Amino acid sequence: MFGGLGFVTVTLILACCKDISGQSLGFGKCPSYPAMKKLDLRKFEGKWYEVERSFYMMEMFASCTSLNFTATPSGTLKVIVKHINRLSGNPSVSLGTALPVTSGGAELNYRGDTRLPSAVARMMPGSGVYRVLDTDYDNYAILWSCSNLGIMHADLIWVLGRDRELPVQARASVYNRLSELKLDSDRLVLTRQKSCPVF
Numbered sequence: 001m002f003g004g005l006g007f008v009t010v011t012l013i014l015a016c017c018k019d020i021s022g023q024s025l026g027f028g029k030c031p032s033y034p035a036m037k038k039l040d041l042r043k044f045e046g047k048w049y050e051v052e053r054s055f056y057m058m059e060m061f062a063s064c065t066s067l068n069f070t071a072t073p074s075g076t077l078k079v080i081v082k083h084i085n086r087l088s089g090n091p092s093v094s095l096g097t098a099l100p101v102t103s104g105g106a107e108l109n110y111r112g113d114t115r116l117p118s119a120v121a122r123m124m125p126g127s128g129v130y131r132v133l134d135t136d137y138d139n140y141a142i143l144w145s146c147s148n149l150g151i152m153h154a155d156l157i158w159v160l161g162r163d164r165e166l167p168v169q170a171r172a173s174v175y176n177r178l179s180e181l182k183l184d185s186d187r188l189v190l191t192r193q194k195s196c197p198v199f
């Protein structure tokens with residue numbers, strides 16, 4: 001019975017989102033895109049803006065998203081995520097920690113900092129493993145995450161920039177890299193970084 005229910009859910013998700021999200025949902029397990037061999041957390045730290053991303057229901061109403069990473073002596077990154085809720089206009093700030101899955105590696109396990117037990121925290125939106133597919137540290141970073149959903153998977157791409165807009169050269173590098181990885185850049189939408197307040 002529950003198996004049937006799961007199937008219905010998947011069918012509903014398919015029916016609802018396939019048209020809107022384009023290729024976010026795929027059949028089978030998550031593909032494995034290679035993360036960078038090494039990620040220098042010191043060079044990666046500081047402020048990044050979300051410049052483009054693939055469609056993501058949870059973030060549909062967020063704009064002016066920025067991330068501030070701070071490397072800690074214990075080898076993790078403290079993360080401060082800020083965005084403006086597009087409906088209410090209210091700013092939102094969330095804190096989290098990203099722990100490299102292997103020391104020096106570019107696969108980061110992100111958890112929101114919460115008082116909830118870790119089993120619950122794992123289920124919170126935003127928690128999960130993020131791969132840094134590429135970055136030049138100074139202009140752009142490409143992040144990718146994927147969840148297995150039974151017979152389907154859903155993956156997400158983010159392009160971060162050190163500025164609210166990517167310089168032309170950096171944008172070309174990002175699109176070249178995505179095409180080398182066979183990630184469809186048509187999935188990306190520009191995110192709102194216009195008239196953002198300082199907060």
Ligand SMILES: *[C@@H]1O[C@H](CO)[C@@H](O)[C@H](O)[C@H]1NC(C)=O
Nearest residue numbers: 046047067068069070078080
């Ligand atoms: C990022 O966060 C750190 C730690 O809270 C803070 O010291 C720093 O000023 C922030 N950087 C920016 C650019 O907001």
